Amino acid sequence: MDTSEGTRLEALLADFAGRYVAVARARLQLRTLSVTAQSRDGVVEATVGAGGGAPRIRFTGKRCGEMPAADLAQDILDALATARAEAATRVDTLTRDAHAWSPVRTASAAGSVPGTRGTSTPSAPPDAGHRPGTVGPPAEERPVTCWGRMVREARTVVAGHGSGPDGGAAGSAAGSGGRTPTRAPAPPRRTGPPAPERA
Incomplete structure (x- = not known):
């Protein structure tokens, strides 16, 4: 993904964040x-x-x-x-x-x-x-924070994409705070015929 596509992704995410805040504020005003x-x-x-x-x-x-x-x-x-x-x-x-x-x-x-x-x-x-938290009730802060985090993670993924054979994985790990996702160990698989049942 080149720089122009990364910039466009950031712009789209920021636009979605703005729309979310606008709709949330309109709902609050409608209630009151x-x-x-x-x-x-x-x-x-x-x-x-x-x-x-x-x-x-x-x-x-x-x-x-x-x-x-x-x-x-x-x-x-x-x-x-x-x-x-x-x-x-x-x-x-x-x-x-x-x-x-x-x-x-x-x-x-x-x-x-x-x-x-x-x-x-x-x-x-x-x-x-x-700046989130300066104006408005707490209900309006969470969408801004969530969308801001999404924009930062998207920027990290875009910056790390294509840097090597593990570029995508590195970007994902960086976007999750530098922690490499781990998988739970699979249960052991049995080989050979089943053991005979005892009478």
């Missing part, structure tokens, strides 16, 4: 996403999550007790519809950004619906200078 919207008159406030289900309804003043039931019901429906539309927009944006991520950092603009606010907004994946 919450959108709150008000009715046009501000009487009703509705909060929904990423799935749009299990909404929380809150009445913001005493006016709700003076309103006709039909108007109050319409306010609830309006607030729910606005919150769910904004939640769906943010989910689509998070999903699109996670799957279309590239090493070139681009700004991602989430859709915004007037009268809404949220607790989770899309963020770009960490750039090349990101």
Whole structure:
């Protein structure tokens, strides 16, 4: 394997690592996403999550007790519809950004619906200078570490490949920390006819 192929392998592994981190971060944001919207008159406030289900309804003043039931019901429906539309927009944006991520950092603009606010907004994946463990919960550290180790092992294998008749084995041993893999001894094989059974 020549240098160009080794470089391309490193780039592919690094790209996979970046995509993994982007998807993991998007999943975390989806779990914590919450959108709150008000009715046009501000009487009703509705909060929904990423799935749009299990909404929380809150009445913001005493006016709700003076309103006709039909108007109050319409306010609830309006607030729910606005919150769910904004939640769906943010989910689509998070999903699109996670799957279309590239090493070139681009700004991602989430859709915004007037009268809404949220607790989770899309963020770009960490750039090349990101150091694992500095930002984000522990769940985001493990993929970066695993992929970094894979890139280092791939680089070691590429560097040791083709250096001699045992180049592949040497590369594998170096990639596993310098330890030569050992096999368990095979059980002894019997030769000759089986021993006669005793009565």
